[in-house]
Amino acid sequence: MSDHDYRPKSKVGQWFNDRLPLLTLANHLTDYPTPKNLNYWWTFGGILTFCLITQIVTGLTLAMHYIAHADMAFESVEHIMRDVNYGWLIRYIHANGASMFFLAVYIHIFRSLFYGSYKSPREIIWILGIIIYLLMMAAAFMGYVLPWGQMSFWGATVITNLFSAIPLVGEGIVTWLWGGYSVDNPTLTRFFTLHYLIPFLILGLVVLHIWALHVPGNNNPVGIDIKKPSKDTVPFHPYIVIKDGFALLMFMIVFAFFVFYAPNILGHADNYIEANPMVTPAHIVPEWYLLPFYAILRSVPDKLLGVVAMLSAILILAVLPWLDTSKIRSAVFRPLYKQFYWILVADVLILGYVGAMPAEGLYLLIARVATAYYFLHFLVILPVLGFKEKTLPVPLSITEPVLGGSPNLAAVRNKESKIE
Amino acid sequence: MSEKKTKRRDFLFTATTAVGAVGAAAVVWPMIDQMNPDASVKALASTEVDISALTPGNTLTVLWRGKPVFIRRRTQEEIDEARAVKMEELIHPEKDEDRAKNPEWLVMLGVCTHLGCVPLNDKGDYNGWFCPCHGSHYDTSGRIRKGPAPWNMEVPKYEFVNANTIKIG
DSSP: OOOSOOOOSSHHHHHHHHHSTHHHHHHHHHHOEEETTOOGGGGHHHHHHHHHHHHHHHHHHHHTTOOOSTTTHHHHHHHHHHTSTTHHHHHHHHHHHHHHHHHHHHHHHHHHHHHTTTSTTOHHHHHHHHHHHHHHHHHHHHHHHTTOBHHHHHHHHHHHHGGGGSTTTHHHHHHHHHTSSSSOHHHHHHHHHHHHHHHHHHHHHHHHHHHHHHTTOOOOTTOOOOOSSSTTEEEIIIIIHHHHHHHHHHHHHHHHHHHHHOTTTTSOGGGGSBOOTTOOOSSOOOOGGGHHHHHHHHHSSSHHHHHHHHHHHHHGGGGHHHHOOOSOOOGGGOHHHHHHHHHHHHHHHHHHHHHHSOSSHHHHHHHHHHHHHHHHIIIIIHHHHHHHOOOOOOOSSSSHHHHSOOSOHHHHHHHHHHHO | OOHHHHHHHHHHHHHHHHHHHHHHHHHHHHHHHTTSOOHHHHHOOOEEEEOTTOOTTEEEEEEETTEEEEEEEOOHHHHHHHHHOOGGGOSSOOOHHHHOSSTTEEEEEOOOTTTOOOOEETOSTTSSEEETTTTEEEOTTSOEEESSOOSOOOOOOEEEEETTEEEEO
């Protein structure tokens, strides 16, 4: 944390700050020393905050018109689309906002993977992030159920049935989740309640996520520890604020493209058919952002093991800081890890693709190979790589490769004497 | 401090914690149980179906407790096929005789035991049902033969009220 001896200039400010140090907090946030080499991959934290607020604001306004009842939900969504002033706009922002949220979070997660941001001393930031990600998936899933279309209904049926894989108590848990013997009105009303609650839980976790970040400070593309504040840092405001703001504008262009030009391209036409418990759509697919995990679920021919594999695929991320044994954070200095990183990116994209395809023939085979590789990457490749890989020399500071200097003068002199 | 006093404290702590835990559990349980099926849901426990119009080789699908129930009037070939299967070949061994007391009538929940989709009639490799969601194949007795589903489709409690009516539940 930055200096606590901050004193507001005005008398009123001092009086207030002595009683509630909000101005000290504001000062900390604006002066917060940030590595000066942060690239655009680091702007997604701010973008994600924007996404969360967008979802909360549009969600609140939609909730003023939506009716959470099995007989009326579908019609109330059509009512929002056709009758409510700008209802179509608010709903399209909310629905596409979910996709944009996941797009940003995946970039954010893969940025961490590339630059080793999850490593010591940032494990808690990372684990909080994984919990946020899990809550996002829960919120997105429940939100998708609310319009009460065919995909809503059958998606809810399939996902809640995952719990029936638990031995002995599984069926009881599913009945409890449903509040009946199938997905029905009691299920819809509780999903609406939880869908309303979760964003606020996420908001709280985001505060902790940022708090935990501000203890060690940001990682950076070079991945080294830096002195703060020093020649290697710039204050958060105005430098990072402007950079984040520009990236956010670019992101909003993409967002607006989907909202205004292709609002339904990421959805499924089946969800414009009202829920019908008698007919399952020919091809049930989750939203795109869940497809890799869906592919893992289907690639295992056993019900319980399939569910276990799918959950493990997510939870394995929580122990990643201890699976990756390398002391070097950034992939820039890890020539082998860099290659495996891109293979993992390709692997996840392939899983996403086969997750959207029917689970048969060649697709199933590819899904099985890709699933096996996914676990191989985390459980074998990463732990072994830390011991086997010959890493490149890491600079002593961010400025060193550019200016040859370092805020740590003794270390530089030491290094120079070695060269001589 | 004497040893006796410490023991008295320990007792008080343990007793307070125990009473507190029981109290908390008593408050938490109603919060959990309110999510279980309520009285109005349980009240819809049975339904009567008129099956007089159903001809052999056809299936009637009715809704019971929010779930589809398949009532199939099987042809003689289907019955023979189901009864000829050896128990060793089955993933979830059940005799067709036990599943369909009256061999012509097969009554079961039309819910795939994998993740709850509704399987399609007259499809799949075993001339029974096929689940389009994750590719489970069921035979003419509704038994799982191939795919990720772990069990046969469930046979609910039902009875023939008379020759033309089945009561499910």
